[in-house]
Amino acid sequence: MLEIKNLYARIGETEIIRGLDLKIEDGEVAAVMGPNGSGKSTLSYILAGSKNYKITKGDILYNGQSILGINAAERAVLGIFLAFQYPMEIPGVAMMEFLKVGMNAQRKARKEPALNVSEFLKHVKAMAARLEMDMSMLKRPLNVGFSGGEKKRAEILQMVLLNPKFCVLDETDSGLDVDALKTVAEGVNALRASDRSFLVITHYQRLLDYIVPDTVHVLYKGRIIKSGDKSLASYLEQNGYTDIIGEPI
């Protein structure tokens, strides 16, 4: 599904990703953990195609093809989705409208017919109900005045509806209480499939109790310094990062 090869990236003069290697198979749920400032969010932005970062070396292959030359919208059409840690507010644009515009833009790029409005509505209603979202929220301008939890649910709803192949979840657990966390995790788990992969970025092990990963990777100073299975997450939870990193942080 995805292969990152010896990647180096910088923002302005600051090098943040320094020789990162990571491979995610079809159907795999990979977790990336790491202390603050290790480059976790940067990794998610780079995968989604942010123009703020400059790739200086290495490559990102998506289903065997390099995606470095294509922009964020084109990557989305290929099936790459990022659930943002801090989703942007879009005043005056109802979430429903935003969903429709996004879904139709992707369909158009894939030369598929535009959405049938009544089917779309039915589908949105069913998915919103599953995420315990009130329909009135879908009529409000996207993310404007949403609580932290509402924003995260809205991100997951968009993910479910856009039906991506590779999902990046950037600190989706931050700002969620336990009940909301469970609901959101259920939404994610329902999407798990043999042809869909996930990259779950988190600071805490808590989320991984609900979205159980196949692999866990520790990111530090812009590189993966240790990989393992889900037991690595529990180890980190108990012992912290210090002995894996080999220096106090």
Place this chain on the structure above:
Amino acid sequence: MPAAQETIRQVHKIDVDQYKYGFETKIETEKAPKGLNEETIRFISERKRESGWMLEWRLQAYRRWLQMQEPRWARLSYTEINFQDYYYYAAPKSQIEPKSLDKVDPELLATYEKLGIPLKEQEILTGVRKQGERSELDSNIYASDRVAVDAVFDSVSVITTFKEELARAGVIFCSISEAVRKHSELVKKYLGSVVPIADNFYAALNSAVFTDGSFVYVPKNVRCPMELSTYFRINERNTGQFERTLIIADEGAYVSYLEGCTAPQRDENQLHAAVVELIALEDAEIKYSTVQNWYPGDKEGRGGIYNFVTKRGDCRGNNSKISWTQVETGSAITWKYPSCLLRGDNSRGHFYSIAVANGHQQIDSGTKMVHLGRNTSSRIISKGISAGFSENTYRGQVTAHRRAANARNFTQCDSLLIGNDCGAHTVPYIEAKNATAQFEHEATTSKISEDHLFYVMQRGIQEEEAIALIINGFVKEVIQELPMEFAVEAQKLIGISLEGSVG
């Protein structure tokens, strides 16, 4: 909505880059000698076949104007205007008030057709056009799905459509020149009663030399059966357009009026100084919408229209309502403050504005809400968008008189910046002279950032569409106030004005 659909379709069709109305119509014109003096005014008055009182009124305004100073308090910078360098009267030679469409110069008809303005009412009525499919047998001729148009070309009104149909409802809709001659009692009574001749420098200039514009009178308890609209076009080089519009809604009447404006692309600055007066008597309502798209000048800021406009509505009667909606995308310089005098008890004034500045455009625009009667309320929604090297200022004044008990105002003033070289400024003046007044002012300034674009694009939406989505969301509240058939056009216009401004 055949007429409107036609308009929209045609606007879609003429897709020249950036300013698409920049073409020039080759037509023979009759002009007054260049410059301004009492002779020019006599020339205009004579051409308009006006009676003595009108000439005296003009001359009085001119004499006051000579003693006045050009206002310089606005946040606008431009080189001094030489008022002797303009022509104050230009009229297509062939065009001395045609009685019907087949008498209008085909060149002129072609121009308006190119602009997408439907003048050919017969075609629409007889259902020749595919859209709408109206049948002649359709008895419901007053269905408000057509738009009556008054077309003003340089200094004269070339045609007013649907006149007879309106007359059957008792509505007078004609050029101001015609009104001065045929409805002089109404004109004498109301002209200058909202904007006095010496109100300000540009209003005085307009009063002296105004050439054409529209006149509307809606009688007691009549709901005007269709949208009225005036289309202004400046064609001639170095010509000032000084239009004068006067709209009176008698007791219990209702009218919705829209004006649109364009001009050819020229290197020099053309002058436009209009005065619009609205009078709403008891229980009357006037809705006035503007889509202003004068030529804004080129990329380096050369040329473009200087737009100095005085627009004021007088809610003269109790329970009256006046609402201004404007979409301003054109002009090099805009100086414009459509205002409401809330004189009648329980009267209401609204101002909804979208002001878009790109390139080197400068806008200083806003409104005045003057609360004089009791229980009066006003609402101001202003959306300013600045891009390129433009400067966009909102200037607004809300005042409550001592006797204006329970005056209410709500102001929302939002600015959106695109790029790093433009400016947005908000200058509100708020003055309450009695303790029962409640005024609220909210303001925000935001910027379309790379982060916003990235977020929207991550959902599969390409950059141009992402920008359009964000901007449409920003202006939505105001677009909703426009008559439906013009909302689409306005949205498209905003899109065109901002093309290529991000990234």
